Amino acid sequence: xxxxxxxxxxxxxxxxxxxxxxxxxxxxxxxxxxxxxxxxxxxxxxxxxxxxxxxxxxxxxxxxxxxxxxxxxxxxxx
Amino acid sequence: xxxxxxxxxxxxxxxxxxxxxxxxxxxxxxxxxxxxxxxxxxxxxxxxxxxxxxxxxxxxxxxxxxxxxxxxxxxxxxxxxxxxxxxxxxxxxxxxxxxxxxxxxxxxxxxxxxxxxxxxxxxxxxxxxxxxxxxxxxxxxxxxxxxxxxxxxxxxxxxxxxxxxxxxxxxxxxxxxxxxxxxxxxxxxxxxxxxxxxxxxxxxxxxxxxxxxxxxxxxxxxxxxxxxxxxxxxxxxxxxxxxxxxxxxxxxxxxxxxxxxxxxxxxxxxxxxxxxxxxxxxxxxxxxxxxxxxxxxxxxxxxxxxxxxxxxxxxxxxxxxxxxxxxxxxxxxxxxxxxxxxxxxxxxxxxxxxxxxxxxxxxxxxxxxxxxxxxxxxxxxxxxxxxxxxxxxxxxxxxxxxxxxxxxxxxxxxxxxxxxxxxxxxxxxxxxxxxxxxxxxxxxxxxxxxxxxxxxxxxxxxxxxxxxx
Numbered sequence: 363x364x365x366x367x368x369x370x371x372x373x374x375x376x377x378x379x380x381x382x383x384x385x386x387x388x389x390x391x392x393x394x395x396x397x398x399x400x401x402x403x404x405x406x407x408x409x410x411x412x413x414x415x416x417x418x419x420x421x422x423x424x425x426x427x428x429x430x431x432x433x434x435x436x437x438x439x440x
Numbered sequence: 441x442x443x444x445x446x447x448x449x450x451x452x453x454x455x456x457x458x459x460x461x462x463x464x465x466x467x468x469x470x471x472x473x474x475x476x477x478x479x480x481x482x483x484x485x486x487x488x489x490x491x492x493x494x495x496x497x498x499x500x501x502x503x504x505x506x507x508x509x510x511x512x513x514x515x516x517x518x519x520x521x522x523x524x525x526x527x528x529x530x531x532x533x534x535x536x537x538x539x540x541x542x543x544x545x546x547x548x549x550x551x552x553x554x555x556x557x558x559x560x561x562x563x564x565x566x567x568x569x570x571x572x573x574x575x576x577x578x579x580x581x582x583x584x585x586x587x588x589x590x591x592x593x594x595x596x597x598x599x600x601x602x603x604x605x606x607x608x609x610x611x612x613x614x615x616x617x618x619x620x621x622x623x624x625x626x627x628x629x630x631x632x633x634x635x636x637x638x639x640x641x642x643x644x645x646x647x648x649x650x651x652x653x654x655x656x657x658x659x660x661x662x663x664x665x666x667x668x669x670x671x672x673x674x675x676x677x678x679x680x681x682x683x684x685x686x687x688x689x690x691x692x693x694x695x696x697x698x699x700x701x702x703x704x705x706x707x708x709x710x711x712x713x714x715x716x717x718x719x720x721x722x723x724x725x726x727x728x729x730x731x732x733x734x735x736x737x738x739x740x741x742x743x744x745x746x747x748x749x750x751x752x753x754x755x756x757x758x759x760x761x762x763x764x765x766x767x768x769x770x771x772x773x774x775x776x777x778x779x780x781x782x783x784x785x786x787x788x789x790x791x792x793x794x795x796x797x798x799x800x801x802x803x804x805x806x807x808x809x810x811x812x813x814x815x816x817x818x819x820x821x822x823x824x825x826x827x828x829x830x831x832x833x834x835x836x837x838x839x840x841x842x843x844x845x846x847x848x849x850x851x852x853x854x855x856x857x858x859x860x861x862x863x864x865x866x867x868x869x870x871x872x873x874x875x876x877x878x879x880x881x882x883x884x885x886x887x888x889x890x891x892x893x894x895x896x897x898x899x900x901x902x903x904x905x906x907x908x909x
Contacts, residue, residue: 363781372779383768387776391744395784398741403794404787 365396449515449609449663456503456514463496463503463514463558466609470516470560473606481583483598483607485521485531487561492516495558502556511666513556518608520599521562522569523654524643525549532645533567533577536758536765546643548612548654548671555670560608563598567770569614569647570751571595572622572839575821576767583821584626586864590818593626593839595619599657600627610658610667614644616651617743618813618843621855624657625813625867628857630884631657632664634877636850639671648750651743651847661856661885668877689882693807695721695870696731701739702842705828706815709861714812717858717868717891721810724890728810731802735794736845740837742795743844745780745788752777796849796874803851803873808883813855813867815841842869852877854884858891 369392376384398404455461471489478484499514519525522532524542531537545553553559564582566574574582574597582597584590585605592601596613600623603611613620615633624631632655639654646652656667697703697718706714722728752759755774763771802809816826816838825834833841846853851874855867870887872880 363783368779368781375779376775381772381775383772384775387772388779391748391776391779394741394744395781397738398745398784398787398791401735401738401741401787401791403735403738403791 365392365399368392368395446659447609448660449511449658449666450660452515452609453511453513457508463499463516464493466514467492467496467516467558467560470607470609474561477585477605478607480588481585481592481601481605482580483563483582483601483605484518484561485533485564485579485598486528488528488559492558492560499556499558509554509556510670511555512552512670514558515556515609516558516560517552517667518561518563518599518602518611519549519559520565520569520596520611520613522565522614522645523549523562523612525559525562528562530562530645531578532569533565533579534766534770535578536568536762537645538578542643544643547640549643551670551674552612552667554674557670561602563596563602563611565597565599566595566619567767568645568755569595569616569619570770570773572618572836573819573821574598574623576769578767581821584818584864586628587818589820590864591626591821591823593623593814593818596623596631596657600624600629600631603627603629603657603659610656610663612667612671613655613657614641614647615653615655615843615847616647617747617840617847620653620655620657621813621843621853621867621869622839624855625857625869626818626865628865628867629657629659630661630664630854630856630888631655631867632668632854632877632881633846633852634668634672635852635874636847638852638877639668646754648747648754650750651747653847661854661881661888664854665878665881665885668881689879689886690807692725692727693883693886694727694729694805695808695810696729696802696806697810698733698736698802699730700732701736702733702811702845705831705833705838705841706812707817707826707828707861709817710812710815710866713859713861713866714868718810720892721887721890726890731806731809733795733798733802733845735791735798738791739795739845739848740840742788742791743840743848745784746792746848748773748777749780749785750777752780792848795845796851799845799849799851799871800874803871807872808880809869809871811842811869811871813842813869814839817862817866818864846871850874852880854880856884856888856891 573591574594599611604627620631658664858868
C-alpha cells in the first residue's frame, strides 16, 4: 500500500473510532514507515519495474516507486 | 546493614552463614526501608510483609539445620509486578488486571524461590511495561530516589528504586527496549539484559514477545550474575554455569565504541561522564577503538514497527472489550500498533537481520561494545521532550535511543554505574556476543573493578530528605 493512501485511511478510521488523539501518533508512524521503506536493505527481494529482484544497495526500488518520498499530506485540522 | 552501606548479596551471604545476621533481620530492614521511603518514592504495588517474614523464619531454620540452598538463601528481593507469583495479583500497573491472581509462580520466580530468595514485594512499573519513565501507572508515578522530582527510568522503575534504596537486595525486571538498563542507569545500580531467549518469559505479562527479556537489577555485577544464573538454569554456581570452553577475560580487552548515530546525540554531562569512564578504562590497559554500525540509524523505525505490531496483537482482545481500563497514553500507543501494515512488519524483521549481522561483525574482533546507557540525565517528571543542542526529541525516543538496538538484535547488554551526570547517576553500557552472557558478565565485573565500584547506590536518607523537602 502506498504510504499516503495508508495515512489517509488510518486517519479517517481513527476519527471514525473516536480516537482523534491518534493523529499525531499516526503522523509519527508515517515518518518512521517512510524511513523504514527507504532503507537500502528494505528493498531487497522486491521487484523493480522490469520484474528484476532488487538487491541491497540497489536504488531500483525507489525508481520502481516502492519507496514513498513524499511528506505526509496535511489534511484539515492537522 | 542493608540501608547503611553498599552491601551486596555476596556480603550478606557470608553474614548469614557466620551468624552475624539472619534472614528475619534482613527482611525487617527491608520492610523498615519501605515504610520510611516508599510513601514518597512509590516503588511498590504490593508489599508481602507476612509472606516474607514467614519465608525468612523457614530459611533461618534451614540454615540452622545445615540446609543451605546457595547464594540467594535468605536474601530479600523484589519482583516487577509483571511476573507471576502464586496466589498474588500481577497488576502490570494497569487497571486492566486489578482482579488478576496468578495460578502459579512464573518459572523464573519458582527458581528464585527454590534457591532461597525471599520475595519482599512486587514493584511498580510503567503501565504494562510500555514506557521508559515510570510516570504512567495505575498506582501512581515512581520517583527517582536521588532526586524525587525526576523520573527513575522505566519501565522497571520500582525495581531499580527498591534496589537503590535498600528496600530489596536485588530485583527482577523485564526489558523490551531498555526497561532494565534504563532505570538501572538512572538509579545508579546494575541492570542486565541477557541474550534473548536465555531466561524464560513464561508467566510474565508479554509486551512484544520477540523483544521481551527478563533479567536482574542488582547492586553489583557479581550479584546480577548470581541472579541470572539461577533464573537461567536454577543454579547460582558459576562452576556449573560457565561452559568449559568459555574464554577467560583478556587482561587488556578490546572494546568498540559505536560512533555516529549512537554517540552523536548526548547531553554534555553524559558525554563528559562517558569520556571519563573511557579514559579510566584506557588507563587500566583496555584497548578501545571506534566501530561503525552502518545501519544503526535505522534502529528506531525497525523497533517501532516490531514492538507496536506485537504489542497490539498481545492486547487485541482488551483493546476491543475494555479500552477504558488502559491509561490514556498507553492505550493510544497500543491502538497505533493496529495500524502497522504486515508488509512493514516484515520489512522490520529483515532490518533486524541486517542489524544483528552488523553487531555480530563488530564483535568478531572485540570483546564488547561500549556506550552510555542513557543519552540524557533523568528528566523531571512530566518532561515530554528534551533539546540537545539544536535537536529536540521526545523523551521516549531519547531514552530508548541507546538501548533498543540490542533488544532488536538479542545481544546481551549490561548497564554498570559510572559516576554522575548533572548530579544524578549515569550508566555505562557493555554489549556482548549473542549466547555469551557469562563472558559479558566477566567483562562487566572487570569494568566495575577498573572504574572502582562506583557506590552502587549513592542514595542516602539524609540526602533524600534534603532533595524532597
